[in-house]
Amino acid sequence: MNIRVKVNGRLYEADVEPRTLLAYFLREQLNLTGTHIGCDTTTCGACTVLFDGKPIKSCTVLAVQADGHEVMTVEGLESNGQLHPLQSAFWEDHALQCGYCTPGMLMAAYGLLQTNPAPTDEEIREALSGNICRCTGYMNIVKAVQNAARQMAGENQEVIEEAAVSGTSTD
Amino acid sequence: MFPNAFKYEAPTSVDEAVRLMTEYGYDSKVLAGGQSLLPMMKLRIAAPAVLIDVNGIQDLKGWREADGKLRIGALVRHAELEHASELDDKYPLLSRTARWIADPPIRNRGTVCGSLVHADPGSDWGAAMIALRAEVEVQGTEGNRLIPIDEFFVDTFATSLNENELAVAVHVPTPGGPVAARYMKLERRAGDFAIAALAVHIVLDSEGRVAEGGIGIGACGPIPLRATKAEEALIGQPITEETIATVSRLVPEDADPADDLRGSAAYKRDLLRVFAARALREIAEELHGRVGNE
Numbered sequence: 001m002n003i004r005v006k007v008n009g010r011l012y013e014a015d016v017e018p019r020t021l022l023a024y025f026l027r028e029q030l031n032l033t034g035t036h037i038g039c040d041t042t043t044c045g046a047c048t049v050l051f052d053g054k055p056i057k058s059c060t061v062l063a064v065q066a067d068g069h070e071v072m073t074v075e076g077l078e079s080n081g082q083l084h085p086l087q088s089a090f091w092e093d094h095a096l097q098c099g100y101c102t103p104g105m106l107m108a109a110y111g112l113l114q115t116n117p118a119p120t121d122e123e124i125r126e127a128l129s130g131n132i133c134r135c136t137g138y139m140n141i142v143k144a145v146q147n148a149a150r151q152m153a154g155e156n157q158e159v160i161e162e163a164a165v166s167g168t169s170t171d
Numbered sequence: 172m173f174p175n176a177f178k179y180e181a182p183t184s185v186d187e188a189v190r191l192m193t194e195y196g197y198d199s200k201v202l203a204g205g206q207s208l209l210p211m212m213k214l215r216i217a218a219p220a221v222l223i224d225v226n227g228i229q230d231l232k233g234w235r236e237a238d239g240k241l242r243i244g245a246l247v248r249h250a251e252l253e254h255a256s257e258l259d260d261k262y263p264l265l266s267r268t269a270r271w272i273a274d275p276p277i278r279n280r281g282t283v284c285g286s287l288v289h290a291d292p293g294s295d296w297g298a299a300m301i302a303l304r305a306e307v308e309v310q311g312t313e314g315n316r317l318i319p320i321d322e323f324f325v326d327t328f329a330t331s332l333n334e335n336e337l338a339v340a341v342h343v344p345t346p347g348g349p350v351a352a353r354y355m356k357l358e359r360r361a362g363d364f365a366i367a368a369l370a371v372h373i374v375l376d377s378e379g380r381v382a383e384g385g386i387g388i389g390a391c392g393p394i395p396l397r398a399t400k401a402e403e404a405l406i407g408q409p410i411t412e413e414t415i416a417t418v419s420r421l422v423p424e425d426a427d428p429a430d431d432l433r434g435s436a437a438y439k440r441d442l443l444r445v446f447a448a449r450a451l452r453e454i455a456e457e458l459h460g461r462v463g464n465e
Contacts, residue, residue, distance in 0.1 A: 001179065017176070018176075018177060018178070018179035018222070019173055019174045019175070019176055019177060020173075021173070021209075021213075024173075040172045040213060041172075041210050041213070041214070042206060042209075042210050042277060042362075043362060045274070045276065048276055051279075051280075054250070054276075054279040055275060055276040055279060056276050056279050056280045057276050057277065057280075059213075060205060060206060060209045060210060060277075060280070061205065061209075061280065062179075062202075062205070062209070062224075064179055064181075064224075065205075065224065065226060108275070108276065111275075111276075112275075126275070127275055129274045129275065129361035129362075130273065130274025130275055130276045130277060130361060130362060131274075
């Protein structure tokens with residue numbers, strides 16, 4: 001079946017077998033191997049991507065179901081060679097060891113910060129409850145998400161202040 | 172892991188979906204959120220020859236209130252009800268239940284009706300819809316019918332839907348007085364099957380007595396169950412310490428739990444009693460400000 005799907009802002013057209021899962025389509029047909037496949041049973045969250053802006057587990061959605069929809073993978077986080085604040089914070093706060101769960105953690109955390117820019121530790125833990133890490137533990141992951149949230153709030157503040165100085169509105 | 176190969180159909184209307192279900196019969200399965208069906212297909216527990224994906228049917232999206240009911244369309248995802256604060260005043264059990272389902276990414280995809288039709292005895296919506304005395308609206312070739320939730324679950328993974336009937340919505344009655352609800356569940360970790368779960372929905376009359384009391388039991392039998400004896404003891408009563416003690420002792424009597432890796436049957440029964448007492452106490456405090464004595 002032919003599908004058209006926007007991934008990280010770029011439109012792809014591809015021919016997929018109906019049983020192809022979105023995670024495999026991303027990795028094997030689009031070569032976006034940042035999305036990891038862990039448990040394959042909707043448990044571990046390593047394959048988490050955003051589907052129309054919301055985190056989902058891409059091992060449990062068919063690629064044909066993404067036809068006409070927008071997907072964002074971990075490759076979509078950095079821009080112009082600059083790491084996203086979440087990626088920098090994971091690095092700075094040592095929120096990973098082997099890194100296998102990291103793409104899913106980043107996308108689930110990104111989804112949370114889109115709707116809740118200043119979450120509590122408890123809200124972060126709830127948002128990441130579908131993502132399993134088997135080596136770092138969760139302390140540093142929660143810390144990194146907090147740091148990223150603060151940094152992103154600071155960046156927004158700078159934008160607002162710059163706009164105020166130059167006399168333009170950000171609305 | 173891959174599912175077996177299947178033919179993929181994506182109808183854009185309910186009539187077309189029903190026509191496809193009639194054409195393919197037992198060889199087809201309906202795909203909504205897919206959060207139970209796709210894992211089962213990957214594990215080859217299910218291997219339908221045809222998948223009928225209903226995600227493109229606009230008529231199945233969203234909810235609306237009409238004729239004393241809230242009609243929740245078959246494509247409403249768990250997360251939509253979790254975050255629908257506008258429904259909290261009249262239908263507090265919906266968001267209280269939704270937030271306990273699986274984990275956030277699964278809640279963004281899985282649907283309320285899909286969970287009911289899947290008929291897992293541990294289904295959170297199963298227990299909640301029993302407490303709410305909901306009805307499932309289904310459409311087949313001979314038109315629509317409403318199935319009361321007590322007649323909907325037949326056995327584990329089996330409902331009273333006919334082969335070519337599509338569940339198009341679930342109807343929840345609008346309460347006629349002050350309402351409060353609790354959903355309680357114990358699980359080993361997010362996404363695991365519940366050890367036991369209990370949904371409690373209370374509507375008071377103008378005298379402060381229980382006008383409607385619904386208690387649904389999850390993960391303690393072949394299907395979600397109604398705590399009939401406890402409900403009978405609750406109706407018409409004020410929620411006092413005495414009522415709470417009596418009713419919570421009766422809840423496990425309608426449960427049918429099994430000994431398994433998650434706990435013994437005796438433990439699960441006691442858990443239901445504790446859940447009922449906690450839920451009723453919290454509901455009384457919310458509606459009355461405190462728990463009274465007779």
